[in-house]
Amino acid sequence: MSQETRLLIVDDDPDFVEGIKSILESAGYLVDAAYNPRTGLEALKTKPYDLLLLDIMMGRGAEGIMVARKLRKDPVLSQIPVLIITGLREQIAFLFPGQPLHPHLLPVDELVEKPVEPKLLLDKVSALLELAAKRKAPK
Amino acid sequence: MEIKPRILIIDDEEIVLDSCSRILEGSGYATRTAADGSVGLRQVAEFQPDLVFVDLKMPGISGFEVLERIRALDPSIVAIVITGYATLASAVEAMQKGAYDFLPKPFTPDEFRLITKRGIEKRELVLETIALRREKELLQENFAAIISHELKSPLSAVQQNLIRLMQELSDRVNEAQMARLERMKSRINDLLEMIHTWLRAISSDIGSIKENFGPTSVADVISKAVENVLPYAVRKDIEVDTLVGEPLDLVHGDEGTLVEAVVNLLGNAIRYSRSGSRVRVSAEQQADRILVAVQDSGIGIDEAELPYIFGSFYRGRAGAGDEAGAGLGLAITRRIVEAHGGTITVTSRLGEGSTFVIALPAQGSDTGTHHTPEAGGPENPQGGRVT
Numbered sequence A: 001m002s003q004e005t006r007l008l009i010v011d012d013d014p015d016f017v018e019g020i021k022s023i024l025e026s027a028g029y030l031v032d033a034a035y036n037p038r039t040g041l042e043a044l045k046t047k048p049y050d051l052l053l054l055d056i057m058m059g060r061g062a063e064g065i066m067v068a069r070k071l072r073k074d075p076v077l078s079q080i081p082v083l084i085i086t087g088l089r090e091q092i093a094f095l096f097p098g099q100p101l102h103p104h105l106l107p108v109d110e111l112v113e114k115p116v117e118p119k120l121l122l123d124k125v126s127a128l129l130e131l132a133a134k135r136k137a138p139k
Numbered sequence B: 001m002e003i004k005p006r007i008l009i010i011d012d013e014e015i016v017l018d019s020c021s022r023i024l025e026g027s028g029y030a031t032r033t034a035a036d037g038s039v040g041l042r043q044v045a046e047f048q049p050d051l052v053f054v055d056l057k058m059p060g061i062s063g064f065e066v067l068e069r070i071r072a073l074d075p076s077i078v079a080i081v082i083t084g085y086a087t088l089a090s091a092v093e094a095m096q097k098g099a100y101d102f103l104p105k106p107f108t109p110d111e112f113r114l115i116t117k118r119g120i121e122k123r124e125l126v127l128e129t130i131a132l133r134r135e136k137e138l139l140q141e142n143f144a145a146i147i148s149h150e151l152k153s154p155l156s157a158v159q160q161n162l163i164r165l166m167q168e169l170s171d172r173v174n175e176a177q178m179a180r181l182e183r184m185k186s187r188i189n190d191l192l193e194m195i196h197t198w199l200r201a202i203s204s205d206i207g208s209i210k211e212n213f214g215p216t217s218v219a220d221v222i223s224k225a226v227e228n229v230l231p232y233a234v235r236k237d238i239e240v241d242t243l244v245g246e247p248l249d250l251v252h253g254d255e256g257t258l259v260e261a262v263v264n265l266l267g268n269a270i271r272y273s274r275s276g277s278r279v280r281v282s283a284e285q286q287a288d289r290i291l292v293a294v295q296d297s298g299i300g301i302d303e304a305e306l307p308y309i310f311g312s313f314y315r316g317r318a319g320a321g322d323e324a325g326a327g328l329g330l331a332i333t334r335r336i337v338e339a340h341g342g343t344i345t346v347t348s349r350l351g352e353g354s355t356f357v358i359a360l361p362a363q364g365s366d367t368g369t370h371h372t373p374e375a376g377g378p379e380n381p382q383g384g385r386v387t
Helices: A014-026 A037-046 A063-073 A118-136 B014-024 B037-047 B063-073 B088-096 B109-168 B175-202 B206-212 B218-235 B255-271 B303-308 B329-339
Strands: A006-010 A030-034 A051-054 A082-086 A110-113 B006-010 B030-034 B051-055 B078-083 B101-104 B214-216 B239-244 B251-253 B278-286 B289-296 B343-349 B353-361
Touching: A006 A014, A006 A037, A014 A030, A014 A118, A014 B109, A030 A037, A037 A063, A051 A063, A051 A118, A063 A082, A082 A118, A110 A118, A118 B109, B006 B014, B006 B037, B014 B030, B014 B109, B030 B037, B037 B051, B037 B063, B051 B063, B051 B109, B063 B078, B063 B088, B078 B088, B078 B109, B088 B101, B101 B109, B109 B175, B206 B329, B214 B218, B218 B239, B218 B255, B218 B278, B218 B289, B251 B255, B251 B353, B255 B278, B255 B289, B255 B329, B255 B353, B303 B343, B329 B343, B329 B353
Parallel strands: A006 A030, A006 A051, A051 A082, A082 A110, B006 B030, B006 B051, B051 B078, B078 B101, B239 B278
Antiparallel strands: B214 B251, B278 B289, B289 B353, B343 B353
């Protein structure tokens, strides 16, 4: 099923994107990348994606959270599974001035830490895609 | 100064209020007076004085109570008591309640001017301290953000690509080359871990782990911690003995950070031990406390240095060079232990080794499961009894 599966990475670090993009492509996924939240959101609106890989710390702060919040409000885009890839440890969740960061921003969220082992990344991606497929399938 | 320092005088004697106001006239202060405690407290809230003079003996609300209420309202306001009966006892009591100084009646205009000037200077210092503390906190927060984004992100990107390259090149490089790549990966990993440790130390919310506290088994904490450091111990040829004296009550805590605390102690014990030696971690119950001890026979700590080892950026001197850590492990460990309502102590002799003891309050003895008589069962194969 992965031949037709299209993923979007939104991360402001092109080098990091290179690193995970090639892992995902080697597993047969079609991968696009956006290097800031704005073009990321535009891409989501113009093309259908099966999964979003989202960085949290972008631009002037935790702009990835803003992306996640916008997605949640959109009836169509909120169906896309989101895998958060972040340099922040889940257990730290330390505060950026006035901004608490919690790993579970969306009901479908999963979180992995940077850097991520290829196998773990592919496992999480396929697990999220399977969950989404199940949700869509008529009962 | 553009803003006039504000002074409030609370005294039931009109003549005191009058003469005090007159003494301060033209000295660049904004002065108000109040004839009793309740008016005075209203003025404190409304006028927001920098300095308050309070007569101790007044009808109605007593001077002592006024002092206490001012302190509750804004502890940064400087209060000076006026005592008509200049007994040392009442002045001392007032100062214990937070007064900065006392002024015995009768006083001369010069005495009053001098004590006012000192009181205002004190207030400026207090405000400056508060401002500096706030600035420091802000700096720490921002520092955490900077470390995280500016240092950790590029390293993660390098590591991510390295991991991928190792995968892609696995059939094209020879064993020695692959070993070098592995080594690079592990060095970058060490750096990432160090940055993570820094973040832990400077981010101010180790206290927030309390939200996740639950019944936690110290035996589990220890076995996870040992598992964590075992590869390092094996590499240095150091044996780690575990002695858990069961039954142990559970503790009210967070397993993840407790493991981190014990890992830090074990890591240090291994780091500062000679190869071929032993490190022992033990747990036992003493009344309502669980004691976790980590003992090594390593290089030990100089007695003169003992008071500093739980501070940030302390590093064992003799362990410098390739044995160096970030110097934050013990500081974090202490904060974790204290967040659990526990204490950490150390005894050490130079050249003979160190013993660190974490004491945690045991959870009430109604938890049941850990009171079964068959201690050291299959769940704890390494377990023994501490006698």
